Amino acid sequence: MSLLTTILVALLALGGLALIFGLILGYASIRFKVEGDPLVEQIDEILPQTQCGQCGYPGCKPYAQAIAEGDVINKCPPGGDATIKKLAELMGVEATSLDAAHGKEDVKKVAYIREDECIGCTKCIQACPVDAILGAAKQMHTVIVDECTGCDLCVDPCPVDCIDMIPLASNASAWRWDIKAIPVKQLS
Amino acid sequence: MQTDFEQVIDKLQSKQQWDFPGGVFPAQQKELSNQTQILTLPLAQRFFVPVKQHIGVEGHVIVVAGDKVLKGQALSKSMNDFAVPVHAPTSGTVIGVGPHESAHPSGLPELTVEIEPDGEDKWHELSPLQDYQNQSKMTVLAAICDAGISGMGGAGFPTHIKAAPKKEVEFLIINGVECEPYITSDDRLMREHAWQIRQGIDVLTHLLSPKKILIAIEDNKPEAIEAMQVACHENPQYMVCAIPTKYPAGGEKQLIQVLTNREVPKQGLPGDVGVIMHNVGTCYAIADAVFSGKPLTQRVVTVSGHAVNKPGNVWALVGTPIEHLLTHAEYQGAKQPQPKVIMGGPMMGFTVTSNQVPVVKITNCLLLPTANEVADTDNEQACIRCGMCADACPASLLPQQLFWHSKAKELEKAQEYNLFDCIECGACAYVCPSEIPLVHYYRIAKAEIRIEQDEKQKADKARERFESRSARLVKEQEARDEKHRKAAEARKQAMESNGNGAKDKIAAALARAKAKKRQANESVDNQDPPIGSIAQQPSTTAADPSANTSSNERVAAAIARAKAKRAAQTQAQAKATGDAGSSDEHGTEIESAANESTTQPVDDTPIQASENPVVAGPIKTNEKRANEKLEPVSENALTTGTAKPLPVALAESLSVEPAIAVEAEQKPPITELKVTKPRVTKARVSKVITTEEKVSPASSGESLTDKQIDDASKKVKVTAAVAKAKAKRAALQKAKAEDETVDVPLTENKEEQQLDAKKRRIATAVAKAKAKKAAQTANTNNKDES
Secondary structure, three states: OOHHHHHHHHHHHHHHHHHHHHHHHHHHHHHOOOOOOHHHHHHHHHOOOOOOOOOOOOOHHHHHHHHHOOOOOOOOOOOHHHHHHHHHHHHOOOOOOOOHHHOOOOOOEEEEEOOOOOOOOOHHHHHOOOOOEEOOOOOOOEEOOOOOOOOOOOOOOOOOOOEEEEEOOOOHHHOOOOOOOOOOOOOO | OOOOHHHHHHHHHOOOOOOOOOOEOOOOOHHHOOOOOOEEOOOOOOEEEEOOOOOOOOOEEOOOOOOEEOEOOEOEEOOOOOOOOOEOOOOEEEEEEEEEEOOOOOOOEEEEEEEEEOOOOOEOOOOOOOOHHHOOHHHHHHHHHHOOOEOOOOOOOEHHHHOOOOOOOOEEEEEEOOOOOOOOHHHHHHHHHHHHHHHHHHHHHHHHOOOEEEEEEEOOOHHHHHHHHHHHOOOOOEEEEEEOOOEOOOOHHHHHHHHHOOOOOOOOOHHHHOEEEEEHHHHHHHHHHHHHOOOOOEEEEEEEOOOEOOOEEEEEEOOOEHHHHHHHOOEOHHHOOOOOOEEOOOOOOEEOOOOOOEOOOOOOEEEOOOOOOOOOOOOOOOOOOOOHHHHHOOOOOOHHHHHHHHHOOOHHHHHHOOHHHOOOOOHHHHHOOOOOOHHHHHHHHHHHHHHHHHHHHHHHHHHHHHHHHHHHHHHHHHHHHHHHHHHHHHHHHHHHHHHHHHHHHHHHHHHHHHHHHHHHHHHHHHHHHHHHHHHHHHHHHHHOHHHOOHHHHHHHHHHHHHHHHHHHHHHOOOOOOOOOOHHHHHHHHHHHHHHHHHHHHHHHHHHHHHHOHHHHHHHHHHHHHHHHHHHHHHHHHHHHHOOOOOOOOHHHHHHHHHHHHHHHHHOOOHHHHHHHHHHHOOHHHHHHHHHHHHHHHHHOOOOOOHHHHHHHHHHHHHHHHHHHHHHHHHHHHHHHHHHHOOOOOHHHHHHHHHHHHHHHHHHHHHHHHHHHHHHHHHHHHHHHHO
């Protein structure tokens, strides 16, 4: 067997293997193709879903989309630093402080309609992004506190300014333990 | 592998137990409070009964300010399975229902019923269940629930749920361990009320049907063990187990491990390993509720610590402000540099925020330590990784890892280290040489995780609502667009169809107009030739009289005469009455019949055309055909006028007969006719005159001069021509008018058409008749001339 034949056999064997694996890989890339863009979903998961639009986008999902397309991550005042931290981790960018142009982090609030002043114009109902306001035309409106995200969007449209944003009262079940509240008890 | 029942029993009968990992041995301070009997305190000035004193959902308050309540009267109502009611601790007046500082580390205000006692302590009507064994389990459970009993060991889980297990129960464990140092409330209760506790255990046994009842008491409470043994000795199912003193042996999972060597799975319940555990205090309350009908309104509270002069146990009514208890225990708060009141034990308790905080169903101890008893709080040092906390942990966790992650807020990692399996016993903090308050870090982390989960849940809900709203808005917008599109389409279609309708109408009108024009033309054409022929006839006949056969001529003449008569009759129709001459009547009938037969198709076609524009073409042809059909008739009528052989058409035959009769009559002296006819009626006079006029040339031909005849025939011809012209003009006008009246609604059109048709028919008939008369006159003239 000449040297040429040996080289030829080796080339054929390697070429054949390359072809087989290429085919397998090609098939796998089609067969196990990942659908959709999971990044937007992941970002949307992190965002606080107040749908307040303070970021300049009409809701959390559009902002998630924008972040996925390269927008900055510090435009979400309701999420605050915690959200920025998580986003930074997810996107692999540096966590910056909240952009003051979009507002500052505030305590959680809910809308409250002073019901005797409500004229039943339904403007706040149309403004509410999560359908948390109940009412009908010329009927008194009221806020479903559990559904309110505190987005502030209903305040401006109200023609009689009867909507207040009230800080959410803390209750025992949602109470954050304060390390200083309880002294360490060390028995002698 | 789970230790099986026999193994457990064997081991327990040999006075041996298993052990749980870790645990600590804090200094026991039980002697401080367990030496005296449980005292009953006088009533407090005010009672604050929180509506929610258990794990689960708060009930619905059923009293308002100003209500008089009796001791044991329910203040709230269970709204679901997880809610138990609260009861008035004494008789008195409800002062208000509102927020009040809670028996919670936060001290946050919670809904509380404030009662001012009237001092009588009068019981509400009680309904005991003496024969509970004959009652259904549901009734007993309901009684327990209505009595407001929830776990009195510390967690406050509603007892009626724990007493109705879904799984088979092997062991009912009665927890009398009370492992916290200082606390002696269960100890004293067992010593003094062992019998009633046993009654409570009996009720639970009835409800749960366990194989074995284990009453677990730490061996540092020999009096309690003895008392319980005495109370339970008659029932072999009951076994009092003395277990070694080690903190936290009283923890549910730890006690199960000690007694049965079974481990409650992560996120599982004791029921998963065939065990149900109840506190001795709960058993006492159950006995109270079932045998005397008394709801849970009081409990034993240990008031202990070196800062009180009279430590001990008291029966505290639920809702009593702790200040009342402290006063009676002679608390030396003023002497303390850092006065603090701890609710619960030193290991797991918390500092209360105010001395107005009420005693609740799970309050087992008020600890009032001196500064020596409790270490300074700001002594926390860095973790030195000594690992003592891991050794002490009864749940086999890694406290230092949990500490790192909790402190760094790496909550996910903390959860990976099973943060939620921590029972917050405080053993790790107790052994920590760096005095790190480990449990507090865990509590903070746990709270944050819970809040985060809540927020996540809320965010998910908000997202869902936002998305469904967006979807709804899009849908509404689409629906609106669709509606608009449809409306536009409908409008367009309506316009088109209207346009179509208009087109149809135009087409129909055109068709109609054409048909009419053609008809008119035809009638004119038809009329023309006869007149022409009539006009010509006289000349031809005049030119060649010999060519005409006398009989033919006579028949033709007769027909013409008859027609002339008929025409005359038509003219006089307005004046004519019912008793017109028979020949005249016939004539009218025939003519009207003929009219009908000719006009019908003309009437129908426009309607059809407008109704069915697509078939306009065929209809036109139909029309044409109809016209063609008509043609022979008119031709016949005309040919009769042009002296053809005997007509075949019915109308003609009918009209011929009287004509012949007239002819026959004509042969006898006509003067007779003239004489007789005027006599009949006045109406007939004019007719008679016309007939006379017509007949006169024939009858009195000899008497008339040629000139006269010529004049007469000329006159007739002129009138016929005029009539013809008029008829033509009328027909044209009508066609024009109909062209203009395209948009007139169908019915109107139809009516108009009918009217027009009638008019036209009359006009044509008149014209025809005139023409015929003229022809006839010409004929007669010719005949006369010949």
